[in-house]
Amino acid sequence: MSDLNPTYFRNQELRDLLIENLGNVGKENVVLQESLREEQTKNTAERENLFLELLEVADALEALLDYLHNNPKAQSRIYRTPTPFHSRS
Numbered sequence: 001m002s003d004l005n006p007t008y009f010r011n012q013e014l015r016d017l018l019i020e021n022l023g024n025v026g027k028e029n030v031v032l033q034e035s036l037r038e039e040q041t042k043n044t045a046e047r048e049n050l051f052l053e054l055l056e057v058a059d060a061l062e063a064l065l066d067y068l069h070n071n072p073k074a075q076s077r078i079y080r081t082p083t084p085f086h087s088r089s
Contacts, residue, residue: 068075
């Protein structure tokens with residue numbers, strides 16, 4: 001084995017380093033994919049909660065409109081604010 005040239009050892013070292021780096025990249029990829037799945041699950045849950053809250057708001061507004069439609073006297077008791085909210089400083 002003493003007739004092996006130094007290039008072989010250099011190539012073997014590079015091969016080993018490449019295999020090690022590929023293993024590290026593979027592990028990092030698995031961690032990143034898991035993190036991405038967790039973020040996607042979290043975002044989906046937040047969107048679902050927001051959607052449910054919007055449904056509740058829509059239901060409340062629909063109930064208010066139905067009430068006002070069925071009780072015309074109640075409409076006379078609704079007052080507008082004196083100034084629009086957006087013009088307040």
